Amino acid sequence: MLLAAAGDLMREEGYAQVTSRKLAQRAGLKPQLVHYYFRTMGDLFEALFKSSTELYLQHLDRIAAGREPLARLFEMNSDPASAIMQIEFLALANHRKEMHDLIADFGQALNYRxxxxxxxxxxxxxLPLPDSTPEEIAAILEAVARGLAFSGRFNEDRFASARKAIYAWLEKMGSKSAG
Structure with a gap:
């Protein structure tokens, strides 16, 4: 319950606004209970990151086993709520070395998968392979999807249209090559 409330606060107000007082209020608990479960706010952010990435990896496994995984991967990474969380975690990493290391390690493992x-x-x-490695293509797909998702908050119609165009292209590429 605390992790869900912390995630909501991060998406809505930014990581700097996730305090034990605000978190307790959002969860309907006393602030002391936040520190009962998480000794420090750093512990809370680490648990939130690990929880978020575990869900992400589960979803990634379902995508890998399903149809048109490149299009589904792009769709997953285009989610604006997910993009906001990623931006907030990156901003948090600028102020907390332990988060920086955690995110860097996860990023390497994720790119490999x-x-x-x-x-x-x-x-x-x-499919024809351009003069790029699968690791480079994976990084490009993820970065473009996340960039469009985040930028879409500021020009929703234009970026939503671009996301749909890329998604449709990836679906078409997958279905043409399958036949």
Whole structure:
């Protein structure tokens, strides 16, 4: 319950506004209970990051096992709420070294897993590989999707349209090569 409330606060107000007092109020608890479960706010942010990434990896596993994984991967990374959380975690990492290291380690492991999905799709569908590695393609897909998701908060129609165009292209590429 506290982690869900902390995630909501981060998305709505930014990580700097996630205090034990605000968190307790949002969760309907006393502030002392926040520190009962999380000794420090750093512990809370670390638990929130680990919880968020675990859900992300579970979703990634479902995508890898499903149809049109490149399009689904792009769709998942285009989620504005997820993009906001990622931006907030990155901002938090500027002020907390332990978060920086945690995020960097996760980022490397994530790129490896996503590159595996890209590699599998390229091989299974006999897609032409540009002069790029699967790791580079994975990074490009993720960065473009997240950038469009975050920027869409400021020009919703234009960026939503761009997200749809890329998603449709990825779906079309997957269905054409499958046949």
């Amino acid at each position: 996503v590159a595996g999905i890209v590699r599998q799709e390229i091989s299974a569908r006999r």
